[in-house]
Amino acid sequence: MKYSGRYLSLTREELLERVHAQMSEKRFVHVLGVEKAAIALAEQYGEDIEKASIAALVHDYCKERPDTDFQSYIDKQLYPEAISQFGNEIWHGLVGADIIHDELGIADSDILNAVRHHTTGSANMSLLEQIIYVADYIEEGRDFPGVEEARQKARTDLVEAVAYETQKTLTYLVEKGVPIYPKTIETYNVWVAHLSK
Numbered sequence: 001m002k003y004s005g006r007y008l009s010l011t012r013e014e015l016l017e018r019v020h021a022q023m024s025e026k027r028f029v030h031v032l033g034v035e036k037a038a039i040a041l042a043e044q045y046g047e048d049i050e051k052a053s054i055a056a057l058v059h060d061y062c063k064e065r066p067d068t069d070f071q072s073y074i075d076k077q078l079y080p081e082a083i084s085q086f087g088n089e090i091w092h093g094l095v096g097a098d099i100i101h102d103e104l105g106i107a108d109s110d111i112l113n114a115v116r117h118h119t120t121g122s123a124n125m126s127l128l129e130q131i132i133y134v135a136d137y138i139e140e141g142r143d144f145p146g147v148e149e150a151r152q153k154a155r156t157d158l159v160e161a162v163a164y165e166t167q168k169t170l171t172y173l174v175e176k177g178v179p180i181y182p183k184t185i186e187t188y189n190v191w192v193a194h195l196s197k
């Protein structure tokens, strides 16, 4: 795909190189899988393909960064107070979006929000945010109980797929006995209305 230059000054090839340099081979393969799934969803649901590609390629840009990189952002910028009690799982999206803005020069707020909310979701998600949230969950490399059902829902009703993933994620975290970031609960409370009964 050829990028227009509207959202990013890099070509797709240059972006791939920058992203690849940030992560293990395994994670890079995951990122490419998310891009493929995001483009398919963008085509199906009428989102800009280029935005879907860029957001997917950068969504885990900060997943392997040391905690100190996030800490310096958390110290100097305004984030919800609870954020410092959590770790990379929460930071690589919520704080990662700001790092991506600074390091890759991406200023489009829809792309940044898609990165920001790809793990926790959000009460109000744009079409692009929903696409990245779901693509991250269903990409072809994923293999866990329920993934086929999530893929099926994504093919027929994106909103229902968001709701399904949100319920599954919250259930998984509760069963694991780990603290839940408040935003994840906010997401659940709004999207639970869209679960198929």
Ligand SMILES: [Fe+2]
Residues within 6 Å of the ligand: 059, 060, 063, 092, 093, 118, 119
């Ligand atoms: Fe992630």
Ligand SMILES: [Fe+2]
Residues within 6 Å of the ligand: 030, 034, 059, 060, 136
């Ligand atoms: Fe991911």
